[in-house]
Amino acid sequence: AAVASLKAGDLAALVQAQVPPQHMDALRAEWKRDMAEDPPSDEDRQQFAQMMADLTAADANERLFAQLEPQIVRFETEIVPNMPTYIEMGRGLLEAGIKERKDFNEEQKQQALKSVDALVGWLESTRFTDRDKARSAISQITAAARELNLKTLDEARALDFDQAMARGSIAFRGFKDVLATYGFKVDELLGSVRTEVLSRDGNQAKVRIHYSLLGSPLSFEAELVEVDGRWYGKQTIEELAKSGAPSARVCFRNFSISTFGTIETKPMPRTPGKRSPTRSAEAKARHSRRV
Secondary structure, three states, X not given: OHHXXXXXXXXXXXXXXXXXXXXXXXXXXXXXXHHHOOOOOHHHHXXXXXXXXXXXXXXXXXXXXXXXXXHHHHHHHHHHHHHHHHHHHHHHHHXXXXXXXXXXXXXXXXXXXXXXXXXXXXXXXXXXXXXXXXXXXXXXXXXXXXXXXXXXXHHHHOOOHHHHHHHHHHHHHHHHHHHXXXXXXXXXXXXXOXXXXXXXXXXXXEEEXXXXXXXXXXXXXEEEEEEOOEEEEHHHHHXXXXXXXXXXXXXXXXXXXXXXXXXXXXXXXXXXXXXXXXXXHHHHHHHHHHO
């Protein structure tokens, strides 16, 4: 249900897949409190109103592309020739950060390194200066902005939780469309998700989530807890036990484990499953070359 919600761009359904029903009212109340705190400045209001006016104007597509064209030219002349260097520098920083993570075990580090490889491959093969793609992306952004139908920041902050999730779903679908224009197809990633049960002990289970990121097979382990016949991320349930309601920020921060972990709502086997190999031979070879 959670993966289907992401594919459909339905954020409300995504949250409901992560939070047991009895806690949803508390989550809605916390959202309302958050929106009442720390009111935006006049400058924030002005910037938001101007942005929405620019994105929803009748000539928005043509005007925004005209503004973008000089930046594309600059990117082509100043950035593109040095892109391989910039990408390798970025790769090196990310890999160094991953290897230094004390909270990652060796397998998690290898999976993270493979993710970096996949993203680097996408960056290297994508022509971000393609004018047709830029026009398409602008069209997708302005279409989403019009569908949002929000003119002011005060209107946005006045939305209740369910209304905000509906508007957020519009923005999320637009974001997915823009990524797909440049070859990053989120729905293909979601369609590749597969859950493997590693073990179960009563109402707790450990699973391995398999998926493909830009053609690169990846996986991670997640701990789940069963509540009223459904499975939820262990971290979310622990936070619920402490506070009674996770904030919306926590829900989206934890969405990867909860989203993929709640795929299997049918009964899980109670005997430990067999673990998958932690690394493929290809991953080992690529890591050896890096080191």
